[in-house]
Amino acid sequence: MAENSPNPVPFSEPPYLRGLPNPYITPAHLRFQKACRKFAWENLIQHAMEWEKAGTVPEHVFHTFCKANMLLPNMPAPLPVDWLKRLGINDILGVKVEDWDYTYTGIYCDEMGRSGLSGPSGSLNAGFAFGIPPIVKFGSKELQERFLPDLLTGKKRACIAITEPEAGSDVANITTTAVKTADGKHYIVNGTKKWITNGIWSDYATMAVRTGGKGASGLSVLVVPLKNHPGVSMRRLKVSGQITGGTTYIELDDVKVPVSNIVGKEGDGMRIIMTNFNHERLIIAVGVTRQARVALSAAFSYCLKREAFGKTLMDQPVVRHRLAKAGAELETMWAWVEQILYQLSHMTKEEGDRQLGGLTALAKAKSAMVLNECAQVAVLLFGGNGFTQTGQAILRDVPGARIPGGSEDVLLDLSVRQLVKIYQAQEKKLVQSSKI
Structure with a gap:
């Protein structure tokens, strides 16, 4: 339903939208829910099935969401308030960024899923939800200065790249390597990443790499350039569901990455x-x-x-x-x-x-x-x-x-x-x- 009235069909709405008392939801949360539902319907939900059948959400949709600060809700709460205010971002559909909590996050994610399809919303949000947060939480000041202004405003896109053909949930056995050059200024990255949501559209990947020996202690996280970067090749994978999510296979062949792109320290991965x-x-x-x-x-x-x-x-x-x-x-x-x-x-x-x-x-x-x-x-x-x-x-x-x-x-x-x-x-x- 496009309008804000709750769907009367049983099981169609969470209890708080059926008028039942709720200890978690405030009037401010309800105001955001109405605004969020309207925005999501107009710009995504009503077209979701059409775009899923076509296989891709049009690129302008990502920019529309970024212009309205409507991908920032995918990030962990509390939001990076200082950074957002530096970039002139003060609110999300009327909610001050400093007031944002996880209940708002839950409302947002619930509304973005109203089509019943995860692909269309997934085509937009993976970078903000998974790729940017490690830079915000663990990145050095210098790393944040280089990447966050463009990533938080959507001028550049990111993804998270952990899974490999032979290492998915078994993160400790990732084999993609990042070896320092003789002068210590760069890493040379070699390996493959698979099932990477949004990878095909991303300028950067927040990537799990092996900088040390075997096991978890040898893992690090590195911001690796993707689109049009020497040594990087990407192709979309055909999947049965979440078709619009841009599931991607990434090959890395002697990819040169500045040492300063490390997130945290070596071994923190x-x-x-x-x-x-x-x-x-x-x-x-x-x-x-x-x-x-x-x-x-x-x-x-x-x-x-x-x-x-x-x-x-x-x-x-x-x-x-x-x-x-x-x-x-x-x-x-x-x-x-x-x-x-x-x-x-x-x-x-x-x-x-x-x-x-x-x-x-x-x-x-x-x-x-x-x-x-x-x-x-x-x-x-x-x-x-x-x-x-x-x-x-x-x-x-x-x-x-x-x-x-x-x-x-x-x-x-x-x-x-x-x-x-x-x-x-x-x-x-x-x-x-x-x-x-």
Whole structure:
């Protein structure tokens, strides 16, 4: 629906948009939601299916969003206020940049996913969500001065480049190398990166490289020039879902990069990558939960109208059973996502990473399971209509939810390992305090 009135179909809106009391949402958040929904509809959502079928979102859309500061919400909260104000950026659709919190981020990601397709919004936001934050958080002052003015305003584009053909979720075994030249002024980068969202359009990649020996301690993060840079070749990959996301294969053959392009210090790569993943997984979880809403509410609406065996599908107990099970998963997921967003808004970044890193990984994995359930239910209930390419559009996006940002099984394991680590630290403190 283009207008701001909530969709009345069950499961189509989060509870706060159905007028139910909500402890997290303020009047300011509601004002932003209305403005965000209007902007996203006019400039993206109403054209999303058309652009997904065409395979590419027109370039002018990226510039329209940047001009309105509407890609900045993809960045971790709080925003880099000092940098934004230096660049003359004071608000996002009326929200002062210094007032931005993770609840605004959640609202934004939810609204950007209203088409039910992750590709169109993904074609715009990957650089701001994943590529720029490491430079903001870990980059030297000199590195930030060179790159942030153009990246934060959209004059240049960035992506995150971690995954390789043989190393995806197994980040510690990345093989792309960055070797210093004899004069110590440059790195020579060699290797390949695969499944890189937005890579084909990016001027730079915030890239995981190996500057040292084997394992996590040998990893670093480097800002590597891409478009038209000697030694870099890129091609788009054909994927089944998220077609407009610009999934890219990057080959690096003796690519010369200034040593000053290092993010943080040599050997800091694993720490930088892991903390960046927490934000990535959270915003994926929000967007994926909206996709599940679109799928399930579309099925619900269809079942109210479609007749079979002399009655509507909604009159069939088995249909109501399927909708109920999927709906319970969906609303449970949203409540958890809202809770994490609120918690992060009231914790330091360091404490949030420590306490919520494992749970955020688990939430991301669970959100993809919920999407799979809701999309499968929708396709089954739509019957033949669900078997068409258009009918299966959201279902085709499911692998793109279950794999990026850490594949599902890896994240399930990671979440428990993180929880055990927190438990052990707390147990150690209790033991020590009991001896005093």
